[in-house]
Amino acid sequence: MAVLIDPPAWPAHGTLFSHLVSDASLEELHAFAAAQGVSPRAFDLDHYDVPAHRHAELVGRGAVAVTGGELVRRLTRSGLRVPARRRPAQLRPVLHRRWRRLFEATEARAEAVDALGTALLERWSEPHRAYHGLEHLLGVLEALDLLEQDGARPAPDPRTLRLAAWFHDAVHAGDPTAPPGRDEEDSAALAEQLLADPALALPAQAREQTARLVRLTADHRPVPGDHAGELLCDADLEVLGRSPEAYARYTAAVRREYAHVPEADWVRGRAAVLESLLAPDVLYRTAPARARWEDQARQNLTAELTALRG
Structure with missing residues (x-):
């Protein structure tokens, strides 16, 4: 070293x-x-x-x-x-190409697709987002790709699953005093509103499913057999199973995002989050996610919790 x-x-x-x-x-x-x-x-x-x-x-x-x-x-x-595609200059074009691909085989109007994609990227680029930004969005989308490549049971509608990834943190106020799940509820409501544009030609069932999946990311506890929910929640938590160095970068970014929270309050709140993540017998719901990330994630979470308690 x-x-x-x-x-x-x-x-x-x-x-x-x-x-x-x-x-x-x-x-x-x-x-x-x-x-x-x-x-x-x-x-x-x-x-x-x-x-x-x-x-x-x-x-x-x-x-x-x-x-x-x-x-x-x-x-x-x-x-x-940090791979080139995750550098700030590359993130927006990489993500915009991914967004357009979601609508390539539909009757959606290109100008409406581009306008909504740009609006979402603006939301994900808000200056207060040190962690819940463009890199996190790309990380979730790439984790979904990886789980599917590893043989995870596919979601009934892969496009809706990815739309949920795009919207799951579209609203992120960063307000520690807000009720739990407020950002996720507001993000789901935003999805219901924006995806209803007739120019997008998105069926009502797809809009409802997108919003339902977004709401699941509030606590990451899909019911057994909800394959789309399991995939999205596992992809959202992929960052927990990265190398200790990459995990340290993630925790530092999250702390910067909540720099306005006093240290004692931060330690107390963060410890509660870590304890809730470690409480279930398994953190990840799909077999490929458990194989890839479970052991390292538990090591990372336990080490962070030990440091906070110390």
């Missing part, structure tokens, strides 16, 4: 830049960068950009010089790498 730096090969602002990363944790990376006077503004999701004239200096102070390929491989293995 080390702080790594690759050769200066990335042109910008009239010079070449290296990437400075950690293959252990973002905490290690930030601490090293701060100690060496690297500006926080140089941080870009999983690395710092440092100019060529500082390469030898940073190696002399402990950064390990590696090739660009080795840096990417070790960063990927660590679970800290």
Whole structure:
């Protein structure tokens, strides 16, 4: 485990830049960068950009010089790498293409589809969303793809399932004083309203099913045999089963989202959430999700709860 730096090969602002990363944790990376006077503004999701004239200096102070390929491989293995499709500049076009595909085989009017997709992306891009933003939306959609590829029992209507993913956090006020489930209820009501546009040519049953699935994400407890509900809830909780490093990034983002909550209140509320997640015998409802994420998720949740209690 080390702080790594690759050769200066990335042109910008009239010079070449290296990437400075950690293959252990973002905490290690930030601490090293701060100690060496690297500006926080140089941080870009999983690395710092440092100019060529500082390469030898940073190696002399402990950064390990590696090739660009080795840096990417070790960063990927660590679970800290942010793929290109999840970077802010790529998220919106990637998601908009996915949105359009939901309506390709329908009689929906393209302009209505694009308008609603753009409106939803604007909601998911609200500035107070540190975690419940575009990256989370893409993560849920990709988790659904993965569960289906792994052989999970399919939802009766895969398109409706994905519409529910698009709407499940469309309303996210970030208000800790709101009644539990308020955001999910408001998101479901929004789905019922916006999907009723005749130009979308969406049957009433699909609208009702979309809203029903959105409401399930309030407590992630679908009834047995609700295959669509199980898939959506498992996909929404996929983040809990990521590597410890990626899980730490998730918890940090959630805390930033609720930075206005006093620490004592945050610890108490967050601990209650973790305890409720750990209470059932199984966290995930589908067999592929349990195989992929259950053990790691329980380790992550238990470690966070232990730290909060400490």
